[in-house]
Amino acid sequence: MKSEDRQPRRYSSEESRRLLIEATLDSIVDVGFSNTSISEIVTRARLSRGMVHLYFDNKDALLVAAARHSAEVYYGTLSEQLKSAGSSPQAIVETVVLSDLGEDLLNERSIKIWFAFRGEAHANTAIAQYSDTRDDYLRDLIFKAFGEIAAAQGAPESEKVARDATHGTLALLEGMWTDYLLHSDSFSRASAARIIFRFLSALFPRYFNLNGAMSGKDLPCTSS
Amino acid sequence: MKSEDRQPRRYSSEESRRLLIEATLDSIVDVGFSNTSISEIVTRARLSRGMVHLYFDNKDALLVAAARHSAEVYYGTLSEQLKSAGSSPQAIVETVVLSDLGEDLLNERSIKIWFAFRGEAHANTAIAQYSDTRDDYLRDLIFKAFGEIAAAQGAPESEKVARDATHGTLALLEGMWTDYLLHSDSFSRASAARIIFRFLSALFPRYFNLNGAMSGKDLPCTSS
Amino acid sequence: MKSEDRQPRRYSSEESRRLLIEATLDSIVDVGFSNTSISEIVTRARLSRGMVHLYFDNKDALLVAAARHSAEVYYGTLSEQLKSAGSSPQAIVETVVLSDLGEDLLNERSIKIWFAFRGEAHANTAIAQYSDTRDDYLRDLIFKAFGEIAAAQGAPESEKVARDATHGTLALLEGMWTDYLLHSDSFSRASAARIIFRFLSALFPRYFNLNGAMSGKDLPCTSS
Amino acid sequence: MKSEDRQPRRYSSEESRRLLIEATLDSIVDVGFSNTSISEIVTRARLSRGMVHLYFDNKDALLVAAARHSAEVYYGTLSEQLKSAGSSPQAIVETVVLSDLGEDLLNERSIKIWFAFRGEAHANTAIAQYSDTRDDYLRDLIFKAFGEIAAAQGAPESEKVARDATHGTLALLEGMWTDYLLHSDSFSRASAARIIFRFLSALFPRYFNLNGAMSGKDLPCTSS
DNA sequence: GATGAATGAGTTTTCATTCAT
């Protein structure tokens, strides 16, 4: 590193932590998890070598922090987008699906990061903790939504249907992410969404169609 | 070199290659991709350190061979199970789904291996080549099956439906694998299959129900 | 890592580089080029193993740096000794010859090093660059000196004579070095010098005799 | 190595030894001494790996045998060319000089080999034994020749002159070889020879001129 | 607090040598 390239600015400890985490994620994206060394990270962060051990005890803790950060970004983004969603159950489901397939959450960088962490998760329990994007909170959220829809629709075994709808929707979202990872060039968000809504419209025809949640969303559930 | 320790050609070269590949996969399963060192591998294989460079040029080539082997096992197993499947399109689809969710293909070991390779794939193009389980061949196979079913069912836009069915089925399978990776304790094969067939029965109600392909499979497609 | 063994920055980076280079040269002298390993080097330098890769990227770069250093020492020493030489052409030639055969430049250590590098030069172009002791600069220096002498002496074909004198002198010096390498016990600097001056006095009898440059050096060239 | 490339012919043990030695020398020429491994050698020789240890105890013995072979080739060639030389002392000297500078002895391959062995010689006494091309036999031969010439010429201190002539001639030849090693593109055999004869003609003007030994060689030594 | 020189354990790789076949 040439001295003219050095960062004269000092950062607050919070900024430095953030820079290191971002550099770690960048490195994972660019050279892969197993090639992500501390040298690689500090070079990208333009910070000194000792920083990593100053702010994180060791490399592993930095990796865990990076995984945690990724999870937080995922949830933060999703929460943000849910705020502006309608309050009907089908609107919530629609928002989850479309957010999960949207540019903000599903893009080359994030997808590489998620799969990198998942690939290492089983060898690192601390990372494992943060490697499940669609964890219990999200599962509960849409399970409740589907529960309401199923109950309103008056289907027999409504609980079972809601459970399958939840499981299936999450599985489809996961599957679409994998599809993006492996075939990012041919991937289509619209097509992915349509397929998920096809699944949902089959289960709940009054609430979803191929384009998402039905318009006049709140009405059908009460009409006969 | 201690002569008393010398191994007098215990294995054929093919066996040795196989042992090394299996040891590599075992190591990935047990300690993770990034902790899989040559020392780890040869200790597990109970072979000498030089073996790796004798049969594979270097570590990377061994990893690629292991990825390739995993892909071959996947396809070999699937092909085997397809042989004993019925010839109707819905039987083919059913077999693919049930095989893909069956003990042989979906188990803790294989799933860890697949996700480990996928996590590294983008940093290693040679591995990337083998990291897509459900590649074009499988996709074509079920696309053709769904095409026949959609045509027979006489639905409008049958090609589009077939495409969505293919995409959705593969995405669901991927999603179920991810589910198994992240929640292997609560995972249920039956439940996973039921959800997929729920999706398929919604698209093709005459050909699938929640239990799989309809019995009297070949008939419905021509009867009114 | 044992903290009690840690070396608290004993040397500046320049000193460490120098130590490694010297240890490399020592190793080449003692055990030969092909037995000079990094272990051998760092043991001799009493520095840590990682040092080599810290200051030099790799072993080869260290070897090249050592070759370069040797060349610099050669030229530095020669330049130094030329400073205190007379300014007449024959004084310059005399100084070059006597320096080149003197203890400073021609000794067991330096001669082993030179021949080791030359032996490897053709397989390593970076080393080749530094394996010619008597390169263009030195050649030009004495060629100019001989040119002046030949012109002053008024010999026919004075340029050709100067060229042969240059070539012959350098060849004799090279030959004497080889002689020293192969028969260091029986080698005599005086005898080597006398032979070279015998050659020069035959070509330029007014300027050299068996003992070197003629005294009253500047006079004869103008007297008849 | 593909089986179709294998040598089906078997060689006598003498042939195999020779093949290995030649392959060793080829390797030294092509990749240098320190990169000459047994693998490199047996690949070039198209012989099996075990051959080296069958015919030579170990790699070092093969290297020594190769050095020895090179020395034998040198002496064999020189002896051969001396046979067709005149019997006068100056004819002997001339033949030695011209042979030593001739294509047969002085060429890129042989020169690289000689310098490679010399570079390693001081670390390997067995090789050292064969690394002096112009050893005692040759030295004695030309010393005797110069002795006769000096005596015939009736110079004072004829023994000393003969010794210097011997030493100087050998040094010049060595120097010319080095010159060839380092500047093979600009090297001229004619120029090298001329310079040596310039040296000799200065010492023994009645016996040598710039072109070599004087014609009517045997006469001058007796005439006043 | 911040830095980056220094460390050496551990990694991948090379390779002379052995020896069952």
Added chain:
DNA sequence: GATGAATGAAAACTCATTCAT
């Protein structure tokens, strides 16, 4: 005799971590 698979010591190199500055 010949072969080349097998071995493991030792090579070069990487890198997380330490700590004097």
